[in-house]
Amino acid sequence: MPTTLTRIIVNRNHRQARSDLANRPGLHKTLMRLLAHPAGPTPRKTGGLLFRLEPGLDPVLLVQTADTPNLTGLPGGYGTTDTLDLTPLLTALTPHLPVRYRITAAPTAYRPTGAPPDPATGRRPRGKITPLQGQEAHAWWHRKATHAGLHLTTPPDTVSRAFPSPDRPAPFYKLTQFDGTATITNPDQLATALREGIGKGKAYGAGLLTLAPA
Incomplete structure (x- = not known):
């Protein structure tokens, strides 16, 4: 398919x-x-x-x-x-190929809530999902891009995007658009990221990565 x-x-x-x-x-x-x-x-x-x-x-x-x-x-x-x-694009991914990218994503991290460990397991709760902005959002995208098989060659341009919704989903995602240039390091990982998306909030317009020739 x-x-x-x-x-x-x-x-x-x-x-x-x-x-x-x-x-x-x-x-x-x-x-x-x-x-x-x-x-x-x-x-x-x-x-x-x-x-x-x-x-x-x-x-x-x-x-x-x-x-x-x-x-x-x-x-x-x-x-x-x-x-x-998109089949021709996915099959043409090769190492070291320069590309331009765009993604509107929902950078998030789990923050400790201070809750005590679970008495049965001794594990602390995972924490609360918190939106990331500024340098934390940049660091989040750098980690995600690296895992997706991209090496960022320029600092990304970022734009905060509105999240119009009368009923805020839980958690409420803040969207950030990242634009920049990169080279491909792992075509298989990149193909997976292109097909599956990156990060949270995919049902709300986040996570779609698109590429163009650099």
Whole structure:
């Protein structure tokens, strides 16, 4: 099954589209309709659904799926679509290849809560998920990029992205866009990161990594 990337130029005049742009969980529900064969207890993960909203006068949604998307699942008039098979990109990954990248991610870390150890196991609770910003977010991305098979060759440009949602998910993710250049160190690890996404908040528009020639 080909991994695909669908570009949706969103129609701001469409009622459902306007609602989705202001409600990230609602947007997730709409995009789940693109999965041709949703299955299992984690259909988003099984279907490889990742997405990123590129803001602007004409907002663009980049939606990745593990199979050819069911475009008839979108409401009529939602937007114009174009789908690309990512197989050539995934098979062309080679060590030392320079690339440009973009990812909107949810940098987080577990912080100790001060709770006592569990009497039965003696282990302390894992802690509370805390959003990272500034230098901590940069360090988070450096670690994730290295694990994903990328060597960052320039400091990333970062932009904080709004997280529109009337009902904050738990935990509430703060999104940061990272842009920069890198070279490929491990094509297999990078292919996995491209297919599966990076970090938390994937159901809310985080984790989709895209590449372009440098």
